Amino acid sequence: MHQTPRDDFCRGVWYFIGYMERILIGKLGEHVGETVSISGWVDVRRDQGKMVFFDFRDRSGKVQGVVLPASPAIEVAKDIRNEYAVRVEGVVNKRPEKNVQADRQNGDIELEVTAIEVLAKAEPLPFDMSVSGFNLDLTAQLDHRALVLRHPRLQAIFKVQNVIIDSFREYLKSQDFFEFQAPAITPAVAEGGAEVFEVNYFDKKAYLSQSPQLYKQIVMTAFERVFSVNKIFRAEPSATTRHLTEVVSLDAELAFIDSWKDVRDVSEETVRYILKEIEKRCATELSLLGTKLPVMIEKTPTLSLTEAQEKIFAKNGRDVRGEKDLNPEDERELCAIIKEETGSDFVYVYGYPTRKKPFYVYPNPENPEFNEGMDLLCRGVEWLSGGRRINNYDQLMTHVKEWGMDPEKISMFLEAFKYGVPPEGGFAFGAERMTMQILELKNVREASMFPRDMNRIDQLLTGHPSETPEK
Numbered sequence: 001m002h003q004t005p006r007d008d009f010c011r012g013v014w015y016f017i018g019y020m021e022r023i024l025i026g027k028l029g030e031h032v033g034e035t036v037s038i039s040g041w042v043d044v045r046r047d048q049g050k051m052v053f054f055d056f057r058d059r060s061g062k063v064q065g066v067v068l069p070a071s072p073a074i075e076v077a078k079d080i081r082n083e084y085a086v087r088v089e090g091v092v093n094k095r096p097e098k099n100v101q102a103d104r105q106n107g108d109i110e111l112e113v114t115a116i117e118v119l120a121k122a123e124p125l126p127f128d129m130s131v132s133g134f135n136l137d138l139t140a141q142l143d144h145r146a147l148v149l150r151h152p153r154l155q156a157i158f159k160v161q162n163v164i165i166d167s168f169r170e171y172l173k174s175q176d177f178f179e180f181q182a183p184a185i186t187p188a189v190a191e192g193g194a195e196v197f198e199v200n201y202f203d204k205k206a207y208l209s210q211s212p213q214l215y216k217q218i219v220m221t222a223f224e225r226v227f228s229v230n231k232i233f234r235a236e237p238s239a240t241t242r243h244l245t246e247v248v249s250l251d252a253e254l255a256f257i258d259s260w261k262d263v264r265d266v267s268e269e270t271v272r273y274i275l276k277e278i279e280k281r282c283a284t285e286l287s288l289l290g291t292k293l294p295v296m297i298e299k300t301p302t303l304s305l306t307e308a309q310e311k312i313f314a315k316n317g318r319d320v321r322g323e324k325d326l327n328p329e330d331e332r333e334l335c336a337i338i339k340e341e342t343g344s345d346f347v348y349v350y351g352y353p354t355r356k357k358p359f360y361v362y363p364n365p366e367n368p369e370f371n372e373g374m375d376l377l378c379r380g381v382e383w384l385s386g387g388r389r390i391n392n393y394d395q396l397m398t399h400v401k402e403w404g405m406d407p408e409k410i411s412m413f414l415e416a417f418k419y420g421v422p423p424e425g426g427f428a429f430g431a432e433r434m435t436m437q438i439l440e441l442k443n444v445r446e447a448s449m450f451p452r453d454m455n456r457i458d459q460l461l462t463g464h465p466s467e468t469p470e471k
């Protein structure tokens, strides 16, 4: 070990700290009896008169440190505040049996601190960041996102989201899907509707991508099975608890399907894999958040829109039969019924009115008024959409005309479909909505690190996250 004493100045006291290899806090249990060096933040400081106790935190976890009255670090320790960034040297001791906290990480050890180097000071915190004392409402949390991200609850949410995105990739790669990067600037509106951000593109008009839909279909015609993890942008004018204007969209598309049911099955297995990975890798986070994963039974129930509406009517007497879509209340009621009947927290709904969905969705050949598009609902909220697409060029062109699309603007997409595109389909879900439903969060903004909505871009706009239930 290289032990060159180095001068550091802190509160007018010169002290010495050796250069030692940094040990991660999560690995300290392997170094009992050794002198080690850790780097991290002061999570908590408890001044007990003659002694000072700390919880130190790094990316791998926390450990308790104690500075004894005779320690050369005692003077420095008295000056240090929460969130100071420090390098600490000390001896890893086993705790006496009576002080062991078996349910805590490093609950059986303690670092007896011999030296502390202040790497960066921190101002007094504007609010209580401790696990038990943290009680900011969502608006205040978003206003202070830069600091609040250090809180274990917030970190747990985004660690789970990481696993969602990683395992989406892992599963599709294991099924021979090819990852591509979709463009964010597009010449046309893929999904239709007015929910689109226009950009001044030099002297032209362009749009922020609403969905990589047309691009994933193009890339599928070359690579057969494709997926992308990309930002999409929706100019949602409604401030609801489940809409953002910037979303991480997990998209997939596959060729040579026999029916829309193949797409449903791939999407179901993708979700099943994601849930299994969360269960495997995020036990600590789930327990910290006090959440149970949604139940996915062996075969997720699948209903047509008409059947779903019939079910709601039969159970609750609310007549939504003939409506063009499920509204949020219908989604909640349908999920509750399915949960009661089957134990499943998921339900697929397929067969929407053709004219109510984008031009590329495949109409049911036996009943072209309805299409072969589908949604997956989980715990009362839609979190995935997809289905079979029109692959025949002439049929596609008929829809382009009927939907009033400008063929010039989607000429690149249309070109691909002139040249032998097999039956195909795909699906997409939003990482934030999925995180929100898996963790039973009340507002999708909790599941977005830097949420954008009609009232907020960081602190640039001054609105507040909506808690208003949707109509």
Ligand code: AMO
Pocket: 191, 210, 211, 213, 234, 236, 242, 243, 244, 245, 247, 249, 252, 382, 383, 384, 385, 386, 387, 426, 427, 428, 429, 430, 431, 432, 433, 434, 444
């Ligand atoms: P859709 O528009 O239904 O389908 O979007 C797919 C999924 O993306 C998420 N999502 C959103 N999440 C938060 N805020 C929003 N404003 C928002 N908009 C969408 C949801 C939703 O289920 N091209 C089709 C997909 C396909 O057919 O492959 C599409 O974009 O989780």
